[in-house]
Amino acid sequence: MNDSQQKKAEAEKTRAVLNHNQAKIKLCLEACASCSICAESCFLFNNNNHDPRFMPSYKVINSLGVLYKKKGRVGTEQLKRMQDLVWRNCVLCTRCYCPLGIDIPDLIALARSLLRTRGVCGVYPHTLGAPEEEYIMEWDPQELSDPDEDPDTQR
Amino acid sequence: MYEFVTGPLLWISFLIFFSGTLYRIRRLYSLTEKREVTVTPPGAAAPPAAAVSAEERKLNLVVSFQNSLLGKHPVMAIVSTIFHICLFAAPLLSQAHNLLIYESWGISFISIPDKLCDVLTIIFLACAVFFLVRRLTVPKVIAVSSPYDFLVLFITAAPFLSGFCAYHQWLDYKTVLTAHVITGEIMLVAIPFTKLGHMVFFFFVRILIGGEYSFGSGRRAWKT
Ligand code: HEM
Ligand code: SF4
Ligand code: SF4
Numbered sequence: 539m540n541d542s543q544q545k546k547a548e549a550e551k552t553r554a555v556l557n558h559n560q561a562k563i564k565l566c567l568e569a570c571a572s573c574s575i576c577a578e579s580c581f582l583f584n585n586n587n588h589d590p591r592f593m594p595s596y597k598v599i600n601s602l603g604v605l606y607k608k609k610g611r612v613g614t615e616q617l618k619r620m621q622d623l624v625w626r627n628c629v630l631c632t633r634c635y636c637p638l639g640i641d642i643p644d645l646i647a648l649a650r651s652l653l654r655t656r657g658v659c660g661v662y663p664h665t666l667g668a669p670e671e672e673y674i675m676e677w678d679p680q681e682l683s684d685p686d687e688d689p690d691t692q693r
Numbered sequence: 694m695y696e697f698v699t700g701p702l703l704w705i706s707f708l709i710f711f712s713g714t715l716y717r718i719r720r721l722y723s724l725t726e727k728r729e730v731t732v733t734p735p736g737a738a739a740p741p742a743a744a745v746s747a748e749e750r751k752l753n754l755v756v757s758f759q760n761s762l763l764g765k766h767p768v769m770a771i772v773s774t775i776f777h778i779c780l781f782a783a784p785l786l787s788q789a790h791n792l793l794i795y796e797s798w799g800i801s802f803i804s805i806p807d808k809l810c811d812v813l814t815i816i817f818l819a820c821a822v823f824f825l826v827r828r829l830t831v832p833k834v835i836a837v838s839s840p841y842d843f844l845v846l847f848i849t850a851a852p853f854l855s856g857f858c859a860y861h862q863w864l865d866y867k868t869v870l871t872a873h874v875i876t877g878e879i880m881l882v883a884i885p886f887t888k889l890g891h892m893v894f895f896f897f898v899r900i901l902i903g904g905e906y907s908f909g910s911g912r913r914a915w916k917t
Contacts, residue, residue: 561720561724565720565724568887568888568890569890569891569895570837571842571888571891572828572837572838572839572842573769573773573834574831574833574834574836574837575762575769577833578765579765588832588833590832590833590835590836590837591836593833593836595837596833596836599837632905635762635906637762638894638895638898638899639894639895639898639899639902639904639906640898641915644915
């Protein structure tokens with residue numbers, strides 16, 4: 539399989555997972571009042587200086603939410619950030635609490651499934667003793683790149 | 694204009710609100726199914742409850758309170774509760790609304806004095822300002838806010854703001870009253886189709902879907 543065929547096959551897999559879960563994703567994303575009450579229920583948020591990138595709803599909106607809105611068409615750079623969000627910044631401990639009943643871990647797990655269709659998997663360099671420079675997140679939570687301007691965006 | 698917005702447009706809004714809400718409930722039903730997995734296997738007796746001393750019970754109560762929304766986010770819990778109570782109480786119990794309902798159908802709910810309704814409206818608007826300021830200043834809230842969140846807050850607050858102006862006869866009464874009716878209709882229509890649909894989502898999910906935080910039977914689960 540050449541590169542473009544591979545990319546096409548990946549995109550198809552992503553769309554299949556998205557389509558299968560479309561209605562649920564839409565309902566759950568839409569129900570979120572962006573109230574941020576879930577923040578303090580996540581021990582990772584509490585233990586990382588209240589960095590918003592560890593907040594449950596932030597992780598969902600900026601991984602699953604973006605994949606859903608862009609129908610899976612996101613570039614490598616954004617995939618890398620999503621990988622940080624759903625693997626590095628969440629251990630799926632299912633302790634998060636949302637007053638509206640949104641099942642955040644379920645949605646993060648779904649984001650992981652979607653990322654796997656793009657060949658992006660979980661890596662835990664920090665648990666393997668890698669030096670900090672190798673796993674530090676080098677992006678600002680307010681400056682998510684625009685996937686339309688990312689040259690690697692998959693069509 | 695006023696005749697049109699209080700006539701046909703009102704009926705259309707009610708129709709969209711009720712059918713949209715029903716559609717949302719149906720959708721939630723179709724996305725979930727009866728839960729098969731139970732904690733106790735069928736036929737087996739539930740495990741006997743362990744003996745709990747009075748002290749333990751007290752400690753459990755304290756810990757569950759500390760972990761509750763009221764314990765963790767007291768300000769948010771109180772403001773949000775007051776906001777939502779006023780949101781329903783002010784329009785449903787207002788004397789002016791009940792008079793209109795009575796004139797149309799000869800029925801009415803209990804109503805509260807105009808002065809009290811005015812107070813509820815002011816409290817509601819104060820809560821809305823609290824949400825707005827929070828959304829503009831608290832970093833974690835900023836991180837998940839989009840223009841959509843501000844719009845939704847505005848759609849919710851607009852009928853109260855215009856109702857307040859109408860009651861106090863600020864600006865041109867007839868125009869303000871028309872604006873009040875229209876903003877109210879926009880809010881009704883928006884409830885089933887925007888983030889405000891959390892009204893249906895909340896009751897459905899937290900009562901019917903099983904989970905650690907469900908209030909009710911939790912007999913349903915999301916389909917996979
Ligand atoms: C009775 C059912 C409802 C329940 C249980 C409910 C519950 C909630 C909860 C838990 C939140 C998040 C926490 C917060 O920000 O306070 C919220 C936020 C909100 N609700 Fe409701 N809600 C209901 C109905 C409505 C309706 C009918 C509207 C509007 C027409 C509405 C408007 C809002 C708004 C604007 C927010 C966001 C506040 C913010 O900007 O932070 N709610 N609701
Ligand atoms: S607590 Fe629930 S509604 Fe509020 S921001 Fe988190 S996921 Fe969204
Ligand atoms: S499941 Fe993820 S987001 Fe939820 S509390 Fe655990 S680490 Fe935080």
